[in-house]
Amino acid sequence: MNRTKRLLVALVACAAGTSFAQHYPEKAIRLLVPTSTGTASDLTARFVSEELGKMLGVAVAVDNRAGANGVLATQTLLGAPADGHTLMVMASGLYANPALYKNLTYDPGRDQTIVAPLNQAYFALVAGPSFDVTSVKELVERAKKQPGEVTYGSASVGSSTHLAPELFALRAGITLRHIPYKGGAQAITDTAGGQVNIAMTAVPTAIPLITAGKLKALAVSAANRSALLPDVPTFAESGIRGAEFVSRQSIVVRTGTPEAVVTKLRQAILKITSTAEYARFLSAQGLEKETAPLDAYLKSGPEETVRWAEMVRISGVKQE
Structure with missing residues (x-):
């Protein structure tokens, strides 16, 4: 032509x-x-x-x-x-x-x-109220003492809520056990209920449950703190560098x-x-x-x- x-x-x-x-x-x-x-x-x-x-x-x-x-x-x-x-x-x-x-x-x-x-969307690392850690430092110490026993829920295999905790674990030098779900809502519900220990989810998803006392926020995944969680440190502030994660x-x-x-x-x-x-x-x-x-x-x-x-x-x- x-x-x-x-x-x-x-x-x-x-x-x-x-x-x-x-x-x-x-x-x-x-x-x-x-x-x-x-x-x-x-x-x-x-x-x-x-x-x-x-x-x-x-x-x-x-x-x-x-x-x-x-x-x-x-x-x-x-x-x-x-x-x-x-x-x-x-x-x-x-x-x-x-x-x-x-x-x-x-x-x-x-x-x-x-x-x-x-x-x-910034992500928050959260724990259920029955899981007795209140900071990233305590979480890392627990995971090092009990490799593979600390569990985390995700929306599905390969989702952001799966990759983000794995990246965090790599940077922190720990091993976590992955529990995948068919959707993020159930993963967060089970974290709040104690069926799994921790999860990483978008701040907007976590806020209502954090406010209600059904989840504890341990860290924010972005380079800066979230305006909605001003008292929650970033991973870097918690001593874990290179784990920043934003969707x-x-x-x-x-x-x-x-x-x-x-x-x-x-x-x-x-x-x-x-x-x-x-x-x-x-x-x-x-x-x-x-x-x-x-x-x-x-x-x-x-x-x-x-x-x-x-x-x-x-x-x-x-x-x-």
């Missing part, structure tokens, strides 16, 4: 995409959430879906597809038409999946397109979605996330605003896949 024909093809495709975007959306939009209800991803999705529905004039329904570290939700996304009517909340930990699953049929950095950033969340669509549709969605979502109402939502939920430059963030999928593969490697999690 010569240069003139290629240019004509590109112009026709562009015109078709623009025409499609003018009529988009043509029906209700589904927003997939790869976690159970009540999590940071779920709460964010519900805020954004309501506002996005108002802006686009259609219903935006939240569809929770928890399990397998987001594989179920991602497969649903990639099985839907690439027309912008199926979206997904993408937590950065889902980029670890190619390093976690041998037979994964997709590459998140290639097969998903980032529409817009949403926020960042970034974004909205993604299936790669191949017309660029004009992606642009329309991006403009709407960025408008939502720039409002004072959204800032208050982030503050209330203990979430942080994404600070990375937009252009770099939108291209970060392949880099995130590489970064999380390294996280899997150093944490020692074995591929399934």
Whole structure:
């Protein structure tokens, strides 16, 4: 195909995409959430879906597809038409999946397109009230005396709540026993109930139970303290360096979605996330605003896949 024909093809495709975007959306939009209800991803999705529905004039329904570290939700996304009517909340930990699953049929950095950033979630290391440790120092001492006997719950194998404690254990020089669940809510419930000793979860998820005295916060995983947990030290302040862990969340669509549709969605979502109402939502939920430059963030999928593969490697999690 010569240069003139290629240019004509590109112009026709562009015109078709623009025409499609003018009529988009043509029906209700589904927003997939790869976690159970009540999590940071779920709460964010519900805020954004309501506002996005108002802006686009259609219903935006939240569809929770928890399990397998987001594989179920991602497969649903990639099985839907690439027309912008199926979206997904993408937590950065889902980029670890190619390093976690041998037979994964997709590459998140290639097969998903980032529409817009949403926020960042700090993690808290928490313990149940019946587990008699009150600090990271005491936890490390206990784990060294009883290798493999201190248990922690996670949302699933390979999830952020699995990798983060493994990274912490590696940096602290201890061995913990992993108890995986089918969703983060049950893992936290069982931590509070004493069925497992500790867990690491997003600050917004932990706050209500910490406030109610059903969980004890031992440390925050970010480089800085959380505004909602100002008295809780970071890992570094607790003597554990290199265990920092933050989850970034974004909205993604299936790669191949017309660029004009992606642009329309991006403009709407960025408008939502720039409002004072959204800032208050982030503050209330203990979430942080994404600070990375937009252009770099939108291209970060392949880099995130590489970064999380390294996280899997150093944490020692074995591929399934």
